[in-house]
Amino acid sequence: MRGALVRPLRDRRLWIGVAVVAAVLVIGVVAFRRPLAQWLWPDTRIQQLLAQGERALAQGRLSAADGSGARESFEAALALDSDRGEAGDGLARTGLAALAQGKRALARGDVPGARNALTLAQALQVPRAQSDALALDLRRHEAARAGLDDLVTQARHAHDEGRLEGAPDSALPLYQRVLALAPNRLDALEGREDALSDLLQAAHAELARGDLAAAAAKVEAARGYDPGHVDLPASEAALNEAVQQRLRRFDTRLRQGRLAQADADLETLADLRPAYPEVARGSEQLAAAYAAEAARRAGDFQFDAADDALARARAWSPEAPGVRAAAQAIASAHQAQASQRQALSPAARAKKLRQLLARIETAEARQQWLTPPGESAYDALREAQSLAPRDARVREAAARLVPQTQSCFEDALRANRVRGAQSCLDAWQALSVRDAGLADARRRLAQRWIAVGSERLGAGDAAFASEAVRQARRLDSAAPELADFQARVRAAEGRDR
Known part of the structure; x- marks a missing residue:
């Protein structure tokens, strides 16, 4: 038994392994002695940093990019122990030394050195009176040399x-x-x-x-040089009057359907007065006009023009009334055109038309005016119109759908079902983009969103109230009650946070 125990101890391979492990341990201790020491004895590292900072301060190296300056050393010590008074005292003495260094630099004409020293002293929060005195001396010196x-x-x-x-x-x-x-x-x-x-x-x-942008730039520059200049108030008043004139011109061009010219006017106004309520309202109105143009162009299969108009609508206000419906109209027009291009026999065409009319009736019964895409009453009607535009049944369906969406809207509005009313309004607008009653319907729905949102806000439903603000702004950004309601919602959201 004893021999069996002794033999492994005499095995050279065992002793070689022990020697290798010991060597690795020794090398590891030597290589990582500093990190281990800092981990085991952090106070030692702080003392080293404080000593390093004192040496740098004594040598006049107040700050250094490589971290060896007095400022960096004391800040590092403070980071390790924020309650360490010696580190804070060292930083304060470094700031005073920077002031003294700046004065000496200024005395020998070293303006950049004096400016750098002043910057360091201010960063280290030396007494304001002392740094201001050096700054004044520096300005006087620069003035004398300038x-x-x-x-x-x-x-x-x-x-x-x-x-x-x-x-x-x-x-x-x-x-x-x-x-x-x-x-x-x-x-x-x-x-x-x-x-x-x-x-x-x-x-x-x-x-x-008529160059409002150039005029505004000059007025703004003048204000920057001297906000109290005697001619500035009259110039600002003239600029404001020009802005109001441009707003009136925008409104006129928009009513006339001159969208490109109205777009240019509004772009200038948005650059000059981005926070104006009139600019926000104009953005909504112009986007709605572009959306109507996109839907009209899509109806004539003018897809490039339709896409351009839709892009401008989205650029001005992606949530404006009619934008979503215009996108739906373009998609449906593409689908209708594709259907037209299919060579159908008279029998197949008649069968397809019966299917579309049945889809319209099914969607009507379900009040699926715009959704789901491809199955809505609107999509089925557009496809039927492209297939047989003169068919009496198709014309009857078209004449029937618009009043139904209007009735759907009014019924939902009376019942305060604002989301349902919104869907019906979108369908109404998609089916008849130029209907004269749409503007009034949007205003009434915006007011109802505000009224219902106020009730829900009083009941503590801030999420619904926030949605009501967004929908009302999208429908009529100039609604009289909107600003007050939005302020109350923001206050409620602030309390919740």
Whole structure:
């Protein structure tokens, strides 16, 4: 037995394995001694960082990109232990040292060095009075070296040449440079005022030419240089009046069906006054007009024009009334055209027509006006119209569906079933995009969404109220009660969060 135990101990392979394991352990300890030490004794790492920061501070290396500066060392120590007072004290002393360093740099004429030191001191939150004093000295030094007289002369020449703004060597930017260094310099103040007066006169000329964007850019630039300029209020008033005139022109063009011109007007207005309620309402109206145009073009199988109109509708307001119906109309027109191209015998055509009429009746009974796609009353009617547009039964179905969707809408509206009324309205619009009663129906449904949404909000149903806001805005963004209702919904959502 003893011999059996001793023999493995004399085996050379065993001792070689032990030696290899021991070597690996020794190498691992040597290689990872620092990470292990930091893990086991984190306080040691903090002391190292504090010592490193003190050495860097003593050597004047206040900040370094490689992390060896005093600031970086103290910040690293603070990150390891936010309650460590020595780290915070080190950062405070580093900030004061930066101020002293900045003063010395300024004394020897090193402006970039002084500016960098000031930036560091401000970042380390030195007392405001001390950093402001250094900043003032720095500005005075820059003013003394900047050749302000030359800058004023350059600004005058630029003004005489009509180069008021838009480039660094234009008159207004040059005057601004002078005033940043010498805020009370009278000739620069007077020169800037004259240049701004000329800039605003140019803005009035742009308004007279109808270029609102250029005029607005000049007025905005003038406001940036001197918001208290004497001519600015009159220029802003003239710009606002021009905006109102452009809004009226947009409305006229939209009523006349001149969509491309109305589009250009609204695009200018949206750039200038994106938050205007009139712009939001115009976006809805223009999108609805484009949607109607898309549906009309699709009915004539003019698919390129229909797609272009639908794209513009979606660009202005993808949720506007009629956009979804227009997309459905285009899809149905494609389907109808494909059906037309199929060579059907008279018997097959008659059979197909009977099937479509049956589908219309089935969809009517189920009130499936627009959905599901391909099975709705609208889709079946469009296909039947493409197959036999003069058939008396098809004409009767078309004449029957529009009043039914109107009745569906009115019934749902009376019962406060706003979602159902919405579906019926979409179907009505798809079947008769130019119906004169649609605008009033949209307004009434928007008001009903607000009324029902208010009731549900009072009952604590904020989700339904949010949906009501979206639907009412989509139908009539100018509804009188909408703004107040939207504010109440937002307040309720804020309380829920």
